[in-house]
Amino acid sequence: MTERLFSITVIGETVITLTLTSVGGAASFDDNKPSVTENSTIDTVIGTIKGEHQDITQDMTFSVEDTQNSGIVKFSNAACVTKDEKRVCTAEVMVGATLDYELQSQYTLICQVTNTAGKNTVEMFPLSLIDVNEAPTKIVYSEDQVSVRENINGITLGMFIVVDPDNTDTHTYTLANDGGGKFTLTQTGQLSVTDGANLDYETQPSVDIEVKVTDSGHLSWSQSFTVLVTDVNEIPTKVDLTNNKVLEMSAVGTVVGNLRTEDPDKNQTFTYELTDNADGRFLVEGNVLKVSVI
Ligand SMILES: [Ca+2]
Ligand SMILES: [Ca+2]
Numbered sequence: 019m020t021e022r023l024f025s026i027t028v029i030g031e032t033v034i035t036l037t038l039t040s041v042g043g044a045a046s047f048d049d050n051k052p053s054v055t056e057n058s059t060i061d062t063v064i065g066t067i068k069g070e071h072q073d074i075t076q077d078m079t080f081s082v083e084d085t086q087n088s089g090i091v092k093f094s095n096a097a098c099v100t101k102d103e104k105r106v107c108t109a110e111v112m113v114g115a116t117l118d119y120e121l122q123s124q125y126t127l128i129c130q131v132t133n134t135a136g137k138n139t140v141e142m143f144p145l146s147l148i149d150v151n152e153a154p155t156k157i158v159y160s161e162d163q164v165s166v167r168e169n170i171n172g173i174t175l176g177m178f179i180v181v182d183p184d185n186t187d188t189h190t191y192t193l194a195n196d197g198g199g200k201f202t203l204t205q206t207g208q209l210s211v212t213d214g215a216n217l218d219y220e221t222q223p224s225v226d227i228e229v230k231v232t233d234s235g236h237l238s239w240s241q242s243f244t245v246l247v248t249d250v251n252e253i254p255t256k257v258d259l260t261n262n263k264v265l266e267m268s269a270v271g272t273v274v275g276n277l278r279t280e281d282p283d284k285n286q287t288f289t290y291e292l293t294d295n296a297d298g299r300f301l302v303e304g305n306v307l308k309v310s311v312i
């Protein structure tokens with residue numbers, strides 16, 4: 019007896035197989051495990067969705083959703099051919115929305131294929147985002163204001179803290195401008211006044227510095243800050259008299275001269291008193307030295 023083999027195809031009842039491949043995409047991945055690099059622009063091709071149908075009379079359309087309903091992936095229109103006695107339809111899988119690895123790194127795609135007869139098949143595919151290093155975007159200071167009191171050398175101030183889209187990135191801090199050598203910064207962002215800074219509110223009430231921060235992938239961000247030098251009341255350094263000679267027998271109330279003061283602080287007022295009035299011979303009124311007794 020000759021054995022006969024029969025192949026029976028039940029038109030319209032056959033299963034449609036769905037496969038998601040990296041064909042045409044920027045990154046290669048195993049079939050049905052798509053991946054795409056974060057920050058890829060919209061319309062970037064990720065790969066190809068392919069539907070196969072044993073009924074060559076049936077065309078297919080594809081649609082996609084994801085469990086987060088983010089619209090992260092979209093399909094192009096399908097193109098269909100008959101090959102090896104199958105109907106094969108393909109569409110490009112493209113980026114449909116912003117891809118931010120740090121926001122979400124895994125998605126589940128719900129892909130549906132519908133044939134001409136209205137029959138559906140649904141497949142779920144995991145989509146992985148690939149992280150890329152991104153540059154730091156900002157530097158903030160640990161206090162409300164970068165400030166320091168004048169005259170204090172070698173003091174430790176606050177910390178600079180970087181903002182980087184990559185959550186686990188590491189960073190090194192340097193001063194691109196150290197304010198003329200008045201400030202230092204540790205690699206971890208700790209700001210200090212140098213030993214020889216001699217910050218003086220009266221001559222330089224603010225000092226500009228620039229902080230540069232570099233991440234583990236050598237991407238950097240620089241930002242300028244103004245350090246406010248705050249005023250401290252300082253001791254007067256000198257008192258003198260505009261005239262220090264007076265004739266003998268001068269009348270009571272005769273003006274000898276005016277007292278003047280030198281003081282590091284500007285716009286200050288002074289009061290005077292005589293700690294030694296030469297046995298009552300002189301008195302001071304305001305800043306005026308007068309004869310008190312003939
Ligand atoms: Ca990243
Ligand atoms: Ca980074």
Ligand SMILES: [Ca+2]
Nearest residue numbers: 250251252283
């Ligand atoms: Ca001062």
